[in-house]
Amino acid sequence: MSETLKSILESLVFVADRPLTAKQLREALGVEDGDAVGKALEELGRETADRGVQLVEVAGGWQFRTAPECADAVRRFLAQRPAQLSRAARDTLAIVAYRQPITRAEIEELRGVDCASVLKALLDRGLVRSAGHKEEPGRPLLYVTSKEFLEFFHLRDLRDLPTLREFTELDEEQRARLEAKAGGPADAAADSASAPRPEPEPEPNAESETPTSAS
Amino acid sequence: METHADEVYRVELPAFEGPLDLLLYLVRRHELEILDIPIAFITERYLEHLALMRQLSLEVAAEYLLMAATLAHLKSRELLPSPEVTTVEDEEDDGPDSRAELIRRLLEYQRYKDAAEKLAERPVLGRDVFTRRGPAPEMQADTSEAPLAEISVFSLLESLGEIMKKARVELGQEIVVDRVSVVQRIHDLVDRLERERSFTLESCIDLAAGVAQVRHQVIVTFLALLEMTRLRLTRIHQTSVGEPIYISRASEDLRTTNVVADWR
Numbered sequence: 088m089s090e091t092l093k094s095i096l097e098s099l100v101f102v103a104d105r106p107l108t109a110k111q112l113r114e115a116l117g118v119e120d121g122d123a124v125g126k127a128l129e130e131l132g133r134e135t136a137d138r139g140v141q142l143v144e145v146a147g148g149w150q151f152r153t154a155p156e157c158a159d160a161v162r163r164f165l166a167q168r169p170a171q172l173s174r175a176a177r178d179t180l181a182i183v184a185y186r187q188p189i190t191r192a193e194i195e196e197l198r199g200v201d202c203a204s205v206l207k208a209l210l211d212r213g214l215v216r217s218a219g220h221k222e223e224p225g226r227p228l229l230y231v232t233s234k235e236f237l238e239f240f241h242l243r244d245l246r247d248l249p250t251l252r253e254f255t256e257l258d259e260e261q262r263a264r265l266e267a268k269a270g271g272p273a274d275a276a277a278d279s280a281s282a283p284r285p286e287p288e289p290e291p292n293a294e295s296e297t298p299t300s301a302s
Numbered sequence: 303m304e305t306h307a308d309e310v311y312r313v314e315l316p317a318f319e320g321p322l323d324l325l326l327y328l329v330r331r332h333e334l335e336i337l338d339i340p341i342a343f344i345t346e347r348y349l350e351h352l353a354l355m356r357q358l359s360l361e362v363a364a365e366y367l368l369m370a371a372t373l374a375h376l377k378s379r380e381l382l383p384s385p386e387v388t389t390v391e392d393e394e395d396d397g398p399d400s401r402a403e404l405i406r407r408l409l410e411y412q413r414y415k416d417a418a419e420k421l422a423e424r425p426v427l428g429r430d431v432f433t434r435r436g437p438a439p440e441m442q443a444d445t446s447e448a449p450l451a452e453i454s455v456f457s458l459l460e461s462l463g464e465i466m467k468k469a470r471v472e473l474g475q476e477i478v479v480d481r482v483s484v485v486q487r488i489h490d491l492v493d494r495l496e497r498e499r500s501f502t503l504e505s506c507i508d509l510a511a512g513v514a515q516v517r518h519q520v521i522v523t524f525l526a527l528l529e530m531t532r533l534r535l536t537r538i539h540q541t542s543v544g545e546p547i548y549i550s551r552a553s554e555d556l557r558t559t560n561v562v563a564d565w566r
Contacts (some may be wrong), residue, residue: 095338101434104433104434146431150433151432151433151434152427152431153431153432153433154431155425155430155431157433158429158430158431161527162429165432166434169426169428169429170426170427170428170429171429172422174317174319175319175421177418177419177421178418180414180415180421181414181415181417181418181421182414182418183415184421185414185417194325197407197411197414198319198320198322198411198414199320199321199322199365199407200319200320200321200322200363200365201321201363201365217491227427234540238427238428239426239427239428240421240424240425240426241425241426241427241430241431247416248312248421249417249420249421249424251413251417251418252416259312268329274400276405282388287337
């Protein structure tokens with residue numbers, strides 16, 4: 088591993104104000120060997136992992152960020168109020184993140200409340216953006232999470248999202264009971280209820296939603 | 303014991319994000335199983351809570367009332383003897399308000415609620431992790447002038463207030479003629495910006511004119527500047543509070559944008 092390459096990469100990531108992708112770095116340096124850049128970045132990441140400033144992979148790129156352990160000191164120094172999301176914003180954001188692309192009506196159905204203002208706040212903050220229309224009556228806007236969302240939550244990509252608990256994680260006994268109450272298989276009940284809105288699940292979620300052990 | 307009247311009845315009530323949130327809270331609070339939810343019990347607790355919210359003069363949104371109606375409907379159906387055979391029509395009659403549907407919605411809601419909590423536990427930018435501050439200083443071709451800070455509309459107002467004070471000359475009588483329109487002012491400023499790179503706000507006002515004239519000038523100039531800045535024709539700068547305000551151009555071509563229409 089060339090130490091010079093590592094140093095140069097380090098300096099470029101340092102001066103950039105947004106995460107830099109390996110591709111951007113490769114192009115900036117005119118390096119043919121794609122692997123070398125990726126490996127150097129990963130090595131830098133490992134080397135800085137226990138330092139105050141760490142090279143981390145976020146939103147598909149690389150960026151220097153302060154260590155979470157230093158948060159208190161940094162916040163005090165900057166005399167800055169910690170970035171915060173209201174509970175409504177957080178819940179709405181989670182729904183958009185796991186169900187994207189999703190319409191406002193679908194979010195409201197899940198949350199049971201009007202979401203116009205909270206959605207507008209999220210759009211204004213750039214955490215959510217609109218991505219086309221859904222082909223159904225009224226052609227409602229579809230919402231997805233933005234790159235800023237990944238940056239905000241320190242996520243590499245959508246696959247990095249915490250795993251979503253599934254209905255299928257119910258144990259056998261719970262399932263049997265739900266089926267008895269619903270007068271049919273639990274899945275059928277759930278399906279018939281959500282039938283009017285076909286769910287276009289994005290690929291990344293398919294992976295993150297693989298059932299894990301019941302909690 | 304002296305307690306203020308309003309403190310005696312203070313009740314700690316968490317803020318709820320809608321009827322599902324309240325239901326889930328009640329389920330957890332009474333350690334109930336969502337799958338085994340006792341409709342009659344939960345309906346009573348739910349209605350108690352709505353009453354409490356009303357007592358605290360909290361607005362009870364329509365969504366809460368809809369859920370109350372749904373719960374009451376489910377409860378009343380439970381009291382009726384269930385028919386031996388479930389016909390297709392009965393199934394349809396159950397509609398989306400059925401108990402299974404409620405359970406499904408609660409489970410789904412809980413699922414995203416959990417996900418949101420897990421998400422919030424992650425290191426958050428600006429709370430737990432920080433990047434280098436702000437973008438790197440931009441290298442500008444033109445460095446002939448001292449760097450200027452962008453100012454708010456309020457500084458502009460303050461500055462205009464200062465000009466008004468300077469114009470406080472006493473005059474007996476005053477008749478104002480030949481008033482300048484906002485459009486005219488915009489044109490004046492555009493003309494001047496084409497000649498000069500930047501100039502002070504004060505230099506736009508003819509202080510020698512009478513108080514009423516100056517006031518009119520100030521207002522028209524203010525409106526003209528706001529409009530021009532909105533159209534990204536001008537930039538307004540001030541080095542620090544109390545210093546003169548500078549107007550410079552933000553766009554190369556000042557004539558392309560049609561500013562006239564709105565200000566007749």
